[in-house]
Amino acid sequence: MTAPAGVFFDVDGTLVDTTYLHAVTWWEGFRAGDYDVPVAQIHRAVGMGSDRLLDHLLGAERDRSRDEVIRAVHGERYGAFLDQLRPLPGAANLLRAVHERGQRVALASSATPEELAAMRKALDVDDVVDVATSSGDAERSKPDPDIIQAALDQAGLAADQVVYVGDSIWDVAACARLGVPCVALTCGGTSRGELAGAGAVAVYEDPADLLAHLDESPLTAA
Missing domain, CATH: 3.40.50.1000 (HAD superfamily/HAD-like)
Known part of the structure; x- marks a missing residue:
């Protein structure tokens, strides 16, 4: 062949x-947005883009007013690890x-x-x-x-x-x-x-x- x-x-x-850095920092983002999502569920969704991940874990019909806070906190917390990867x-x-x-x-x-x-x-x-x-x-x-x-x-x-x-x-x-x-x-x-x-x-x-x-x-x- x-x-x-x-x-x-x-x-x-x-x-x-x-992977687990993303899972934990997404968890911190969800907490900042007043969502309590288990880390195990977040881990299962890592690999999607942030748009898909939020829809998958929070539902497409959610109040989207907190999405930017969630993404911003994830980005900030994950960004702190970039020089340690x-x-x-x-x-x-x-x-x-x-x-x-x-x-x-x-x-x-x-x-x-x-x-x-x-x-x-x-x-x-x-x-x-x-x-x-x-x-x-x-x-x-x-x-x-x-x-x-x-x-x-x-x-x-x-x-x-x-x-x-x-x-x-x-x-x-x-x-x-x-x-x-x-x-x-x-x-x-x-x-x-x-x-x-x-x-x-x-x-x-x-x-x-x-x-x-x-x-x-x-x-x-x-």
Whole structure:
């Protein structure tokens, strides 16, 4: 089988250890907006954009007058961690290995430009990244596939030429809408069973685990 021409990566929770930071700082945002949302429920929604996350957790028919307070507090509290972000095990080496095999490397992220810059600094692999997207590149967030389509457009590749690596069921759902195979990692806190049940074509523990099995993974043979 032919190896995919490109490997696209989610970044938050997939390559950089941010999932639980987002969960806790969203919790602080909800408290500032007078909502008491359990952190476990918030964690399950991380991976959506803020518009989808609020609708998912609070309902689309809510009083939206407190939305900006919620987002602002989350942004402020999460922003305090930006200079402390750490890559997940094997993340940088995985990206370098993909690049060395001649495949295009894309960071298909819907993080804000500031957040993406901080994650790229933590990864320190800009020399092997061909394409990177952020929130401004897509109108709708996951589970809509807009950000993946934006990365495809920038990379000049079609959906059947790439594999996506993510850590949430929202990544898997977005890929399914484009027909892109999604390899999932459990390092974002979602279980193997949930990710496989959502349609992931393979599940690994973290980037290091995927790297250790790279030759027999979907990144080698789509």
